[in-house]
Amino acid sequence: MIGRRALMGVGLGGGAGLLLSGCDRINASPAVRSLLGEGEWWSMAAQRLVTDRAALAREYPLSERSPFFRPNGNTMPGSADYANHLAARFADWRLEVTGLVARPLSLTMRQLRAMPRRTQVTRHDCVEGWSAIGQWTGVPLRLLLRAAGVDPRARYAVFHCADDFRGIPYYESIDMVDAYHPQTMLAFGLNGRALPVANGAPLRLRVERQLGYKQAKYVRRVQLVDSLANFGAGKGGYWEDVADYQWYAGI
């Protein structure tokens, strides 16, 4: 009996080993990768199909904020240009709105702060699994889009950032459903104070129904485009390009 059990143990162990080496080979196969990628689109389509596209992310009372809002990714852009802007307290920082728009914009932080603003206490979910709740203040993106007059051909808003990973600039993109969503904003305040450098000063994207890597920090330019093919590796964002993270980060 024990002999038989031991044999089975060896068999199971060997089987698991085979399964494992097999799994990694399967994981690397292009056909499997494209099939798994399909799953990503099914999930997005299913979400968009059964849920309200305009649904608001939950907003929390101030008392439910995280005691400390964890910064992630780059916490200090490395460029001399950014250091100069930081030293000048972003007095000359400009946000540009370009691409498929009737009236390209170039706005100073002072002009942005003078626009109608929105404050929301929302939850930030990292793709890794943790969450932090914070209060954001900023300009709703749709006000900027209206001011710029978006061409109907535009399908995506691309956010160009001042930070980089080993020389590759950070960027992100969202579709027009999220770009016009009332909670989507370029935030300049966190928890009632100026946005800290670690959290993306002077301006970061908040797109509340998606994961943390979509929340581009140090935003310099919003570009309206009809295709993502011409940016980076063409997958619509830094992490999408370098590590195959899902472009739709609502899951």
Added chain:
Amino acid sequence: MNAVSVVVLLMSGLMIFNAHPRLYWGKYGANWDAAWLQIGSRGQSGYLRVGGFEVPTTGVVGYANGQGYAFPSWMTIPSSYNLADAREWHFFFAWGLVVPGIAYWFWSIARGHLRRDLVPSRNEMTPRNLWRDVKRHARLRFHEGDPAGEGARRYNVLQKLSYLGVIFLALPLAALTGMTMSPGINAAWPWLLDLFGGRQSARSLHFIAAAALALFILIHLAMVVLAGPWNELRSIVTGWYRVPRDPATGERT
């Protein structure tokens, strides 16, 4: 399909857990907040901490085979750290569980499988019968001496309860808490957040449901392995002697 999906989901889920091997209760939770469960490593020793208790787990979880990941590579899909790929596998095979799972639900209710084979009768649920079944299982005699005389072709009461627990508790809990972790779903169906007490609570419950499923699968496999050879052996033995060995004493009764 369901079994394959569950195994892929468990293994890719462990990889996703590795990205942030801490669990919290409530709406938020990150590194500066108190975790109720944590798997980690210090130098070359792994540990598991639950509440205030910490156990060394070097070689099993936390630190194994020279790597400081929460769950070692042989347990995860893919085997080397890759959160993006693990998410692709997890979300793809989630369809493979949820779609047939819902179909099975309807089938088992509509065709009476649930009522006929799975829901225990009042007789079976008496403390006396439950205790007898527990004793039978403890002695690894899964099919013997069924009090209702139904024999081995039917499920016994512990089997029924654990199947019901998996099909109608653990699996739906895993699916719903999984959906509760999606910020997109949260916006559309915020009642899920209220149901589970916040996203981080949902993440903890998701892990607990997965652990229960893993435990069920391991016990189930072990019992099949134990019951199979046992039956064979007994039939050989009783074929000649008509009496089984008593597993407690090893003597013929």
